[in-house]
Amino acid sequence: MPQPNAADATATSNPGESGKTATPHRNVGRTLPANLAEQEALTRAQQGDHQAFAYLYSLHKRRIYSLCLRMVNNVAEAEDLTQEAFLQLHRKIATFRGDSAFSTWLHRLAVNVVLMHLRKKGIPVTSLDEAMEPTHEDGPGKSFGAPDLSLIGSIDRLTLEKAVADLPAGYRLVFILHDVEGYEHNEIATMLECSIGNSKSQLHKARLRLRESLHSVVRLEARR
Amino acid sequence: MTTEHTQPDPQACHEFQDQLPELIGSGQPLGDHPHVQTCENCRALIRDLETIAEAARQLLQTEESEQEESSGDGLWERIDSAIKAEEGASAKGSQRE
Numbered sequence: 001m002p003q004p005n006a007a008d009a010t011a012t013s014n015p016g017e018s019g020k021t022a023t024p025h026r027n028v029g030r031t032l033p034a035n036l037a038e039q040e041a042l043t044r045a046q047q048g049d050h051q052a053f054a055y056l057y058s059l060h061k062r063r064i065y066s067l068c069l070r071m072v073n074n075v076a077e078a079e080d081l082t083q084e085a086f087l088q089l090h091r092k093i094a095t096f097r098g099d100s101a102f103s104t105w106l107h108r109l110a111v112n113v114v115l116m117h118l119r120k121k122g123i124p125v126t127s128l129d130e131a132m133e134p135t136h137e138d139g140p141g142k143s144f145g146a147p148d149l150s151l152i153g154s155i156d157r158l159t160l161e162k163a164v165a166d167l168p169a170g171y172r173l174v175f176i177l178h179d180v181e182g183y184e185h186n187e188i189a190t191m192l193e194c195s196i197g198n199s200k201s202q203l204h205k206a207r208l209r210l211r212e213s214l215h216s217v218v219r220l221e222a223r224r
Numbered sequence: 225m226t227t228e229h230t231q232p233d234p235q236a237c238h239e240f241q242d243q244l245p246e247l248i249g250s251g252q253p254l255g256d257h258p259h260v261q262t263c264e265n266c267r268a269l270i271r272d273l274e275t276i277a278e279a280a281r282q283l284l285q286t287e288e289s290e291q292e293e294s295s296g297d298g299l300w301e302r303i304d305s306a307i308k309a310e311e312g313a314s315a316k317g318s319q320r321e
């Protein structure tokens with residue numbers, strides 16, 4: 001099986017992406033040779049080639065695991081869900097027809113695995129506003145005070161990851177799907193079975209929450 | 225002309241911030257909004273929200289550009305044996321028919 005070679009990276013466009021709605025930051029950095037290798041692996045895996053499937057796993061495991069981990073916040077669960085996602089992929093791979101990019105299709109499959117798991121656990125991912133609306137006391141408030149320290153240039157990756165992990169589940173899902181994974185509100189509304197307005201409002205509240213917690217980190221650092 | 229620091233009017237901020245989820249979701253540039261032009265408070269809010277969204281986008285890009293970890297892959301072994309177990313079960317099932 002050909003291996004992707006970073007030194008050969010000549011293109012970042014993904015031929016399978018052309019018909020997709022604007023989700024500009026998904027699949028960024030996929031190289032052309034890797035795409036060709038992936039296409040070949042995909043065809044072979046669809047015919048039952050086990051090694052080709054293993055190669056597809058090696059290409060996508062990291063992204064799928066990270067997605068699961070962010071959504072459930074638990075390493076053991078994220079591993080189980082990654083396993084389940086790839087098992088489902090194995091069952092369904094022959095049905096992939098190339099209407100979207102393979103990575104987009106696989107991601108959607110993984111998101112569905114995670115959402116199903118969260119629903120089974122009784123974590124509300126539908127009717128977000130009724131279920132996840134925090135009380136006025138602990139919800140993200142409006143901003144009326146004089147602006148204090150700006151967040152520009154002061155958010156590092158770990159701080160953001162930590163703040164995202166601390167979000168309530170409903171906010172976290174919408175934030176991850178929209179801002180990290182690059183899904184559009186209409187896609188999120190379909191996945192979470194909520195309205196588009198609901199998705200927009202959850203995203204906004206998630207960002208407000210993050211702003212509050214990131215500001216408190218910035219203030220703490222400034223005092224040091 | 226209108227971007228000087230002014231004391232925010234809480235009522236105007238309240239009304240503007242109520243519309244923010246829709247305004248942001250519509251993808252229109254917010255800098256042209258009359259309230260934003262006169263309110264440093266809401267300008268700072270929008271700057272922060274944009275910074276957060278941009279930082280989130282970069283989470284994925286950093287992830288994709290990172291090298292594979294060199295540790296063994298126990299997860300693949302689990303998936304591999306689960307696949308083989310499923311294949312074994314379906315082979316047995318079709319033998320029985």
Ligand SMILES: [Zn+2]
Pocket residue numbers: 232233236237238240259263264265266267
């Ligand atoms: Zn204002």
